[in-house]
Amino acid sequence: MAAKVRTMAPTMTRSMQRVAEAVASDPAGCARLTVTGLAERTRTSEATVVRTSRLLGYPGYRDLRLALAGLAAHLQSGAAPSVTADIAVDDSMAEVIAKLAHDERQTLADTAACLDASQLDAAATAMAAAGRVDVYGVGASSLVGQDLAQKLLRIGLIAHSHTDPHLAVTNAVQLHPGDVAVAITHSGRTGDVIEPLRTAFEHGATTVAVTGRPDGEVTQYADYVLTTSAVRESELRPAAMSSRTGQLLAVDCLFVGVAQHTYETAAPALSASYEALAHRHVPPTRPR
Template identity: 80%
Template sequence: MSPDLKETFKDSGAAVRPAPSPPAPAALAAKVRTLAPSMTRSMQRVAEAVAHDPAGCAALTVTGLAARTGTSEATVVRTSRLLGYPGYRDLRLALAALAAQQATGRAPAVTADIAVDDALPDVVAKLAQEEQQCLADTAAGLDLTQLEAAVGALAAARRIDVYGIGASNLVGQDLVQKLLRIGLIAHAHSDPHLAVTNAVQMRAGDVAIAITHSGRTTDVIEPLRVAFDHGATTIAITGRPDGDIASYADHILTTSTARESELRPAAMSSRTSQLLVVDCLFVGVAQRTYETAAPALSASYEALAHRHSPRSPAR
């Protein structure tokens, strides 16, 4: 996109992104879990119905699904669009494909929540299953067009700033240390005031990344907005692609999360999927910049090996 065109859209307060492709059938349940909290109660009934009984819902017309969920045809269509499908017909096709996957055992099962009296072996098994589910959901729902564009922007960036608070900041630090090791200039900011101060210095050719599961974290949105307004390419890693963060993101990378429970808050489970997206970005950038990234990575390994090797005895 030309700077002039981007400036035009910035004046209108909306970021310009490639049109997202409908989620793969395997990502439907994850999409429901991600977006359900932001839906109206009637839309939640539609979403929960299609996630829990894809085969049964795939056999229903829009009128039939509306009747089954006690909603209206308009609600069914709105829910379909919120889930990422152009209309109910596209959602119905995805439901049929998901039902076929479940029939052959290729669709993952949803695990139960962890109870306070669960034995430790059961806790380990449930956590492992939910981590696997979370990674599979994120991979299935990741828009590869958005990912490719984000990788390209990072590979060519003059400077990269990453914003995150709490658990998301830990993910941001992980990304930054990876980028530093292949010779890129990157900084992670957890202090919101410092983040905004640095965002003011961002320009075209720079990249700003915001990491927020909720998509509504003001301390993360504000520096991204400032960077966006100053011409930087902006990327959001979020579990809520419909959140406020979307208004200032050129590229959105959607993450999934396991179901939140009393013993496992969203901050814990969302970090798993965020780390997967971070690894995808890093590997993609390393591939794009291999001629410079490989020597830089080797040099960092050698420096660390030398630092941790036993010192020669003094003579």
């Protein structure tokens, strides 16, 4: 719930944010309230409560209330509270490991809560049938894009990761219906990623955006949007470190979905790639 609220908050009005913050901070208390009671508690209206419920992914307030009751029961069962602590300059390496591991787990959990399974499946289905897949990303997102392209190549798909913005656009011009373009940008407003995706979209390719901002400009040109978690940035942990974790989960889910759809060809292709590289994993024989 907290992950959804953090991700969707920028798209909400201030009154909707008050409702969202209330249900995220006190799920047990809000689960006991009627729609009128929650509206009074947050100084909003019943219509605002219903709109907020729908924006968070529930058909109506009744469904949100049931989800809150389930979350409250889980928390009361003894689940450990989530505590996020920033890394300090004088932290020991053991503390750094513990804090980073905690944040990585939280990022993965938040992204899992944000990802829409139907959007993922539709994107994977399109990629499985694609004549070609182009992936766009810059900076840390380019590393995630390269990871996805390499995985797709190993199961027999034609896939390219473009980090040069000029080459990305000139390649996007060559895409056609039946091809797929994937843009990876946490902010949702990286121009060097948006431009090739827009070009691919205009040429009829199926387009996918992996982003932490479902309201970002990149989504205007995306047929499918895979939302990753909001970033918790600190002085010693830049945004790119946190966003990369969520992006990797999203593209791993995408890859597995493609592999499932193409299993009959993907499995032999993976075996062939393992065999082709097997000799490189054998330790060299020591001379006598």
